[in-house]
Amino acid sequence: MAELLDFFQLALVKATPLIFAALAGVICERSGILNIALEGGLTVGAFTGAAVSFETGNPLLGLIAGMLAGALLCGLLGVAATRFGVDQIVAGIGLNMLAAGATAFAVVVLFGAPGATPEVHALGSAGETALIAVAVVAALALQLGFDRTPWGLRLRACGENPQAVLSAGLDPRRIRVLATLAGGAIAGLGGVFLSLGELDLYSDGMTAGRGFIALAAVIFGRWTPLGAAGAALAFGALSALQFVLQRSGVPSELMQALPYLAALAALTGIVGKARAPAADGVSL
Amino acid sequence: MSRRNAAIFAAVLLAIAAGAMALAGANPLAGFAALLRGALGGERQLSETLVQTTALLFPSLAVAFAFRAGLFNIGAEGQLIVGGLFAGLAGAALVAPGWIAIPVILLAGAAGGAIWGGIAGALRARFGGNEVIATLMLNIVAALLANYLVVGPFHAPAATGPETAELPVSSWLPVLIPGTRLTISLLLALALAGALSFMFARTVFGYALQAAGEAPQAAARAGIDLRRTALVALTLSGAIAGFGGATLVAGVLHRFNVALSPGYGFIAIAVALVGGLDPLWIVLAAFAFGILQSGSLTMQALAHVPKDVVGFVEGLAILGLSARRIANPREESA
């Protein structure tokens, strides 16, 4: 019983950054921006959170700064995709490289040694628990926001037919940029969870592909906040299971590959046919 | 992007790169000079640049091949890895004269890449699954698979690292210039670029492929089977990338190693787009990125510019170059 509880706790902890990133993905994709740069959003969020907490000694400021950094990075994608007609996927790949390079470089410049920051003031286990709760609440709140508010309606419309949004007298570019800013802030929070919630430092590569698992969760969750959060939770449980079952005969690489294989399976429609937003990935 | 915007963008990029170097305590001018000298400064430098060009060229042509058919293959990286893996396994196992072994190794690589691309193609053809996501996921699965096989069942007994056994010397690709790593794979890549260029411009197959990419509904009405096209295009695209992985194994490393690629498959997307998806321009674009790849090593050594700055600048470049429209030249006029 206690073990089961431990397992659930571990699954939740594993899932939380995925939930944040997946929610960010849902917001962006429902507005029509296919955001491959979630990984980069997590990275800059984690780094900025740690760096600002180091400089100010205040992890809450770090949290805010991490969200801003995520918003900035993904907002860049939003602006590029709405103002410069970029190809979103290529831009996303570029942003991921940029985020990885810039943070690694900044670690050297700011802290004198490569690889990782020193330990910083973190949010502590209370903060970690709070952020886990925030992730769950955010999923619920976003679902309600999508279904029940004018902004949700506009966002959904924008991901389906930006032209129609334009002729309804709204500016789809603005909506998309706002969506990437909001999504980026949430992805940044996912990064902050890693560096200041679970841990108390930033280390190069610490996001370790979580942004890509989140993309899979978005599909698996059929582009809805609750669905994506649920998928993220399932993927979190898979990783937790991987930890527990390791070396019981199953290759650990296979266990690690499960979320990605699950996403591939989702593409076959076995979890039910869901369509991506019609204008997902279509630049304006 | 207009020519003027492109110029402004390039200037901004250079400025940011210079700023980053200065921040790192390096002299930007020395950095750029080192970049050029390291890439083009002599026969050896040039040959290394061409090695990088070749390494980029295969996945770039692979990406262009799929894009032309309207399929966003961002899985060239995974296809390259699996191709290299197959080539490494075949090459280590095969004891045969070079004229047999080398083609077999290269074809094994192509087959590996084809399988990996074909999975995405089948998902697309059979279920309409989005190939962007499929190829993205397959990249990660490829890396895990390679690690599992190379550390586990196929680990070379003598090797300390995650790699397969060394290929017999007779199975190495012949070098073009003695004392360098430049092999006939460059010629193969150029020939492939030429063949693809001809294929797109002249052949019925290329015609159908591009029609399916540009106007799927019209193509379907013209008797072009879209599902088959998706399967064939992604499979062949994967085969090209996998072939490239095999040339790295047989020509550069002489074994498969999990660190085979620094992300050639991702940079290839930028290369393909900069080359306007036109094989001949892609050759030039690959050369330009080859300069960056190979010159950046010298930048570290001579100007003490950290490698992360190079990654950062490459990211910026890809971001900027993504601003070229590739899809529909006819903009929605509203």
Next chain:
Amino acid sequence: MVETAGAALEAIGIVKRFGTLVAVDGVDLELARGEIHALCGENGAGKSTLARILAGALAPSAGRVASDGPVGLVHQHFELVDRLRVWENVVLGREPRRGLRLDAAAARERVRSLAREYALDVDPDAVVESLPVGIAQRVEILRELAREPSTLVLDEPTAVLAPREIDALFATLRSLAARGAAIMVITHKLQEVISHANRVTVMRGGRVVLRAATAETSLDAIARAMVGGDVPALATRRAVTPHAAFAARDLRAGDGAHALRGASFEVRGGEIVGIAGVEGNGQSALCDAIAGVVPYAGEMTLDGEPLRGNPGARTAAGVRTIPQDRQREALVLPWSIARNVALGDHTRPPLRRGWSLDRQACDALATEIVRRFDVRAASIRTSVAALSGGNQQKVVVGRALAHEPRVVIAYQPTRGIDVGAASLVQSRLIEARNAGAAVLLVSFELDELLAVADRILVLYRGAIAGEFVREGFDRARIGALMAGAA
């Protein structure tokens, strides 16, 4: 005559340049409250551009627009969010709220009351993608009406509507005008202009070439102004001995409201069979089944042989189609004319030679089509994206008729193109018939069928409801059958 009560909108000296092209070249226009104003002109005359400028969706290069209230624009191609509900589409951007929340009940009620007020019957909870075009158009109009515009501009609103729906639309517009709004309708259907509009403006090459009250002008005068001369006469039909060519037995395809439910008919060589009917009665399914792009049940034969296989095999057998959406279903827009003319025939000689496409043969074919169909293009290397809609259509028709087709399936081949081009296309169909082809012509415009067809079949709810031969064409009876009379 409706009383006009001053100008709702006034445009002065409007100029719009795209690069070197002057799309609108100094247009003055005044729309009066209470009037229905028709805007006509050949393809590329600048109508849509002007409309967008009037509605504020596009900034003019010169000139100014003054209006005494919002200007609504109903687009040529609908701009609705397919996967949202009707009410969501209508209130988008002006949502009623309760606190932070969207007040869905109020929104539904708003749509219902608007629908009642203007007699535009629609279910607020229907998902748009499930709606037939005529209803979707109502949604688009409702959305504009919800903004209470003082001027409403509609760009080719009737191109996709059935005659009855057209009448209903104009009834709505009339009641809107009666409340003091100004209405401008762009259309290529000159009969509508005469029957429903108060005034007409004709554009040509970006300039206004005719302004008139409809009561004081004629269909012919408008057409001549548009074309800048005489409208070319239709080709004459020669007597041919018809022979059985194409036959369909109990053909079923598609599902839902637009399905084809068991149609049996034949089209003989040397005859044009017109399919009359309101859109959405199975026409698409019929054409798609013959082209082989959708699954179907039933049998088809060509000269007694079963017709099977994929679209390519059918093309090879001599079945040629002119699809309904030329830009998506027929052309590869970025490609040149020369490259486009091979599409569908790229797998066979004479256009194929070994592994390659024979460029010379493609060029020769393209040159021939451009000549015979009067395609207005700089050269055969011009990208078809740069052609106007009418000229694109000519390329599509030219390609379909190029290789001595045995069967031609033409779905609304003159939709959206100007009278001159339409006449040319119709003539070429008649010539193909004269040469022995079996032509199946689907049109929602009865006038076109009456002018061109040898025989008319009425399609109603997916089945053939009546048949008329040319000597016995009965406009009223056909119209009644189209509307579902027994």
Next chain:
Amino acid sequence: TNGGGTGKAASGAHQLRLAMVTDTGGLGDKSFNDSAYRGLQMAKSKFDAEIAVQESKSAADYQPNLTVLADGDYDEIFAIGFLMNNDLTEVAKNYPDKHFAIIDAVNPQPNVASVTFREQDGSFLAGALAAMVTKTKTIGFLGGIDSPLLRKFEVGYAAGAREIDPNVKVVVKYVGSFEDVASGKELADVMYGGGADIVYIAAGKSGLGAIDEMRARPNAYAIGVDSNQDALVPGKILTSMVKHVDVAVFKIASEVHAGKYPSGSVQLGLKEDGVGLTDFAYTKALIGAAHIARLAALREAIVAGKIVPPSTRDELAAFTPVKL
């Protein structure tokens, strides 16, 4: 020669110039690249040497990186990591007048000095220590990515535990990454939560997370790796299995400074002080003098060749305790 834009020593005296090529782990790996770099920095401060580092992004970079440095006038070029061995052979042949050294591999070229370590020896002592101290009779090994090198640590550790007490359970887990700090922490949580009270952490940066987890748990201890990590959490890191890459690099640098260019290969084990446990600065009381004495005896046995710690899983299966 190619002096680049780098500053030359002002005086006539020759300035020592040293360079290294990292493997794809790069600087900041908290493992042997960092350790080698420390060695270079020692040489820098001691001999006023000029140092340069070339980081590699892929396996294909090794050869050009080595070549670029060989073209510069460096007195000694260090190749860090076994992965570079083949490429080094090529470059060493092409530059017979240049001097190289490689860590973790044996290279036959005359102008290359090779240094390898017997990680399993030190790990054996770590395992023995853990088996002596554990209260739960369960200890853990946490690796980065499963690979032959890491298995030398894992297997030596397990053998050492078996030597002391065959009933001690050794839980082995791999993070699957050297960089995933969070997963390192979570896995540590699983291991400590599953009853292990001591975990030997050989996971690069992922290990930072594991240490973080350990710190927060009462009665949980860790054993560090590669460099002396004892001070990270004083009293809770029992010891560190140090692998003196830095010392080896510095030693070669000193010889070069003295005008001698070493070549041939050395294998550094316990005897040569290439590997070994730290001095229990914070944990003497905790471990107790008896255990420390027993460790010393084990060390002697290994040095004397009476115990040969296994280096592969097959050898481990065949390993039977010597029972001194």
